[in-house]
Amino acid sequence: MNGATRTIDKPDVERAIVDPATYMDRAAYDAIFTGLRRDDPIRWIEPEGFRPFWLVTRSADIVDIERRATIFLNGPRAVLKPLAFEERLARQQRGHSEIIKSMNNMDGEAHRANRAVTSRDFLRPNIERMAAQLEPVAADFVQRLVDKAPTCDFAADVTMWYPLRVILTLLGVAPEHDARILALTQRIFLDPGDGADPAAAQADKMAAVEGFFDFFRPIVADRRANPRDDIASKVANARIDGEPMDEFETLSYFLTLATAGHDTTAASIAGGLLALIRNPGEMEKLRGDPGLLETAADEMIRWNAPVKHFFRTAAEDFEIGGKAIRAGDSVMLAFASACRDEDLFEDPFAFRVDRTPNRHLALGSGPHACLGQHLAKLEIRLFFRHLLDRIDHIELVGEPRSNPSSFISGIVSLPIRYRVRR
Numbered sequence: 028m029n030g031a032t033r034t035i036d037k038p039d040v041e042r043a044i045v046d047p048a049t050y051m052d053r054a055a056y057d058a059i060f061t062g063l064r065r066d067d068p069i070r071w072i073e074p075e076g077f078r079p080f081w082l083v084t085r086s087a088d089i090v091d092i093e094r095r096a097t098i099f100l101n102g103p104r105a106v107l108k109p110l111a112f113e114e115r116l117a118r119q120q121r122g123h124s125e126i127i128k129s130m131n132n133m134d135g136e137a138h139r140a141n142r143a144v145t146s147r148d149f150l151r152p153n154i155e156r157m158a159a160q161l162e163p164v165a166a167d168f169v170q171r172l173v174d175k176a177p178t179c180d181f182a183a184d185v186t187m188w189y190p191l192r193v194i195l196t197l198l199g200v201a202p203e204h205d206a207r208i209l210a211l212t213q214r215i216f217l218d219p220g221d222g223a224d225p226a227a228a229q230a231d232k233m234a235a236v237e238g239f240f241d242f243f244r245p246i247v248a249d250r251r252a253n254p255r256d257d258i259a260s261k262v263a264n265a266r267i268d269g270e271p272m273d274e275f276e277t278l279s280y281f282l283t284l285a286t287a288g289h290d291t292t293a294a295s296i297a298g299g300l301l302a303l304i305r306n307p308g309e310m311e312k313l314r315g316d317p318g319l320l321e322t323a324a325d326e327m328i329r330w331n332a333p334v335k336h337f338f339r340t341a342a343e344d345f346e347i348g349g350k351a352i353r354a355g356d357s358v359m360l361a362f363a364s365a366c367r368d369e370d371l372f373e374d375p376f377a378f379r380v381d382r383t384p385n386r387h388l389a390l391g392s393g394p395h396a397c398l399g400q401h402l403a404k405l406e407i408r409l410f411f412r413h414l415l416d417r418i419d420h421i422e423l424v425g426e427p428r429s430n431p432s433s434f435i436s437g438i439v440s441l442p443i444r445y446r447v448r449r
């Protein structure tokens with residue numbers, strides 16, 4: 028029987044939605060979410076140990092909710108956390124419900140002003156101008172692959188590091204610090220999981236945030252003393268309503284930029300290569316016409332949809348899809364489910380490097396749509412252009428593995444064997 032058509036009873040669905048392991052297994056995920064899109068696309072979920080929420084699984088409903096940004100707010104609930112974590116955070120976090128102050132948890136004018144600090148830099152034409160600066164970074168990471176031939180763990184050895192180096196290049200951090208920044212950000216964003224001790228896990232996250240802030244403090248001071256034409260200088264010298272951002276806001280901004288785009292882009296590249304290996308016809312198409320890298324990058328992001336959800340909180344009563352959402356209710360937007368929406372995509376379960384149109388929601392939509400989306404797509408294009416130039420045969424030599432998380436999940440281990448073109 029096709030897993031996607033299996034009927035799943037209520038407690039099973041509720042447990043599975045909050046179980047990080049569900050997100051490691053695309054077939055299990057699709058079995059649940061395909062059923063939800065078909066039978067109950069806006070469903071009230073009351074999982075044990077979590078605050079209840081509406082789960083929204085179809086693309087059109089998510090777009091509708093995201094564009095009503097004065098009704099469906101980004102704050103205070105951002106992502107799924109066990110109730111015990113939420114309660115500790117509410118008690119202890121500097122008056123914030125998240126451990127840093129990030130634009131994805133802001134609304135209205137505060138969000139607009141915060142995003143405006145860098146939004147011009149991230150527009151497509153401005154990002155494309157960075158291609159010359161980023162080209163050598165992509166070439167260098169493909170060279171690492173070449174140096175490791177004939178086998179490597181493509182995710183752990185290459186893709187986990189490449190997008191991090193890209194964003195740290197733009198933030199003015201030298202390569203010798205990459206391992207330290209990666210370790211800190213992994214501690215900050217690691218999914219606490221069911222069995223974790225909330226107090227210990229939270230203390231460790233806070234310590235990692237402080238470590239990150241300590242690292243960026245001198246960079247902020249330097250960019251204030253010697254501003255240059257770069258993103259780090261923009262953030263360090265930003266003024267909101269004529270006032271400089273305070274230290275917590277400034278360092279949180281650095282943390283947001285440094286972390287939002289690396290495991291997501293890494294998962295899209297590793298999962299993109301896996302999709303090409305499993306669909307040799309698509310690999311051949313792309314090799315035959317590198318002009319397809321543009322649509323292929325989008326398809327890799329749709330296919331992997333590493334950001335599984337974000338929440339919104341209703342500011343007022345609102346009816347959608349026949350469901351009465353009450354002021355104060357939270358709503359989980361299942362972006363990864365929308366990326367397989369049968370109403371939107373022809374053959375949603377097929378990976379096609381030339382898919383057009385491709386109005387997927389892996390990068391969200393509306394006023395909070397991914398700020399770094401053009402950077403992510405440029406990174407993917409540059410990387411695969413070099414990879415296809417230098418490597419002419421790639422095969423799997425072990426089981427690919429994804430990380431368990433209901434928030435950001437994707438391929439973290441991809442053992443491959445490959446041949447370097449001579």
Ligand code: HEM
Nearest residue numbers: 130131287288291292334390391392395396397398399403
């Ligand atoms: C393939 C890689 C990426 C994926 C899948 C991804 C996905 C997302 C998603 C789903 C959102 C929320 C959108 C919404 O609420 O509608 C988001 C927001 C955001 N992303 Fe990305 N992202 C990626 C790469 C990047 C990169 C490279 C950056 C670098 C700066 C970045 C920075 C941000 C920021 C700052 C936000 C918050 C925007 C706001 O709230 O206004 N992302 N991203």
